[in-house]
Amino acid sequence: MSPEALRKNLQVVFDTVLRRNPGQPEFHQAVHEVFESLGPVFAQHPEYIEGAILDRIIEPERQIIFRVPWIDDAGRVRVNRGYRVEFNSALGPYKGGLRFHPTVYSGIIKFLGFEQVFKNSLTGLAMGGGKGGADFDPHGKSDNEVMRFSQSFMTELSRHIGQYTDVPAGDIGVGGREIGYMFGQYKRLTNRFEAGVLTGKGLTWGGSLVRTEATGYGLVHFVCEMLKMKDQEIDGKTIAISGSGNVAIFAIEKAQQLGGKPITISDSSGYVVDRDGIDLDLLKRVKLEERGRVADYAALRPGAHFVSGGSVWDVPVQIALPCATQNEINREQAATLVKNGVQLVAEGANMPSTPEAIVTFQDAGVLFGPAKAANAGGVATSGLEMQQNAARDSWTFDHAATRLEQIMHDIHSSCLEAADRYGSPGDYQLGANAAGFVKVADAMLDQGVV
Numbered sequence: 001m002s003p004e005a006l007r008k009n010l011q012v013v014f015d016t017v018l019r020r021n022p023g024q025p026e027f028h029q030a031v032h033e034v035f036e037s038l039g040p041v042f043a044q045h046p047e048y049i050e051g052a053i054l055d056r057i058i059e060p061e062r063q064i065i066f067r068v069p070w071i072d073d074a075g076r077v078r079v080n081r082g083y084r085v086e087f088n089s090a091l092g093p094y095k096g097g098l099r100f101h102p103t104v105y106s107g108i109i110k111f112l113g114f115e116q117v118f119k120n121s122l123t124g125l126a127m128g129g130g131k132g133g134a135d136f137d138p139h140g141k142s143d144n145e146v147m148r149f150s151q152s153f154m155t156e157l158s159r160h161i162g163q164y165t166d167v168p169a170g171d172i173g174v175g176g177r178e179i180g181y182m183f184g185q186y187k188r189l190t191n192r193f194e195a196g197v198l199t200g201k202g203l204t205w206g207g208s209l210v211r212t213e214a215t216g217y218g219l220v221h222f223v224c225e226m227l228k229m230k231d232q233e234i235d236g237k238t239i240a241i242s243g244s245g246n247v248a249i250f251a252i253e254k255a256q257q258l259g260g261k262p263i264t265i266s267d268s269s270g271y272v273v274d275r276d277g278i279d280l281d282l283l284k285r286v287k288l289e290e291r292g293r294v295a296d297y298a299a300l301r302p303g304a305h306f307v308s309g310g311s312v313w314d315v316p317v318q319i320a321l322p323c324a325t326q327n328e329i330n331r332e333q334a335a336t337l338v339k340n341g342v343q344l345v346a347e348g349a350n351m352p353s354t355p356e357a358i359v360t361f362q363d364a365g366v367l368f369g370p371a372k373a374a375n376a377g378g379v380a381t382s383g384l385e386m387q388q389n390a391a392r393d394s395w396t397f398d399h400a401a402t403r404l405e406q407i408m409h410d411i412h413s414s415c416l417e418a419a420d421r422y423g424s425p426g427d428y429q430l431g432a433n434a435a436g437f438v439k440v441a442d443a444m445l446d447q448g449v450v
């Protein structure tokens, strides 16, 4: 197929995405970003066009939307909307997190599910891709309210999931507490202790050591691999991190263990600069025990200051690790980071950089580690949790941590190999998309038109 015919084919499929998914810009963005990388892949693999892989891969295998009624502490009936998008099962059971956040709607869940398909493929483990969640805001809710909501959410979700079907986990707003309530309800509804139905479980009832830390640790391992290619180390480098949740906290922990110096955290109300380096014990206390805000951290930490509003990306650093949410770095913020001398950006959050921000980094020669590859350590360790559950085993911390580090090393190599093979040496974005896509596409061809 000529390059022109190929371009037209991609455009026709993308037009279908726009037509079938109106008003869902995040999903359009995620699909467009992958399509941009696939020209050279199709040039080498015309069988993917003939097999209509693209036409199929953009359509979720199943989308479930449901009512989640629950009763708040005042006795009032409340109603939220729940989602599970089972995107692609070519490589294994659907796998991906659940997000509880007021901004959740179909477009967010679909973009996350689409990304998850390729990310899970990159891990080398047998996992398809899916994502779910609800427009429920856990902030300001009591434990009992979160429990009643999680139980009601699981009452419907339980019909659609299972260790061989679909295995949810956490994401924004869903951590160990929520997974516990959901697992309890699933067990009660099914009368089965089916450990492999959810990951991110408590350590005494089927959870894996290192799953809590895995996304942040994996991100830093990926950064170290990127730096190694330039004969550099993380030791001594200043780091800006956004967010202050699961991914941010454990990225800070691993970076500090390796001598890096994270100096920022943020949440939706603003950011904190702590030039002496983030005090991790204090951060864990404020965020994980007290469920506080970053302003509370600044109030307790001499020398740190809280900036209300503004952008954490104004702070001059050598490495930037966005770990909060989608589209949190736009073109101007990327340009500020570049102007201030950033050398490396790696995405802990899903799709945190807008397309214009990515181009800004790439044009400036900044090393750019895309989310699909850089934050895959979380879901990879979920895959390791599923392995332990299947074997009724539980590994030591060191064993799970070593497996995680090896997987991140392998993902890094796969990205660079694919970037070479498809004509853009050193381009992690193209490499991640191409390597993730090819495995899923081959499996889909093997499995026929389904």
Ligand SMILES: NC(=O)C1=CN([C@@H]2O[C@H](COP(=O)(O)OP(=O)(O)OC[C@H]3O[C@@H](n4cnc5c(N)ncnc54)[C@H](O)[C@@H]3O)[C@@H](O)[C@H]2O)C=CC1
Residues within 6 Å of the ligand: 170, 171, 172, 173, 174, 215, 242, 243, 244, 245, 246, 247, 248, 266, 267, 268, 269, 323, 324, 325, 326, 328, 348, 349, 350, 375, 376, 378, 379
């Ligand atoms: N938890 C996991 O294993 C994985 C999470 N991710 C992604 O990492 C990101 C963070 O997730 P988690 O840390 O798990 O969630 P979390 O709920 O533990 O933390 C989210 C953090 O982001 C902050 N945040 C949310 N919206 C914000 C905004 N508009 N501006 C600034 N800060 C904001 C919150 O205040 C919170 O500190 C998300 O994009 C998620 O999809 C990616 C891979 C795996």
Ligand SMILES: O=C(O)CCC(=O)C(=O)O
Residues within 6 Å of the ligand: 095, 096, 097, 098, 116, 119, 167, 168, 169, 170, 171, 199, 350, 375, 376, 378, 379, 380, 382
């Ligand atoms: O561990 C999992 O299954 C989910 C992780 C996740 O949601 C993600 O990679 O974005």
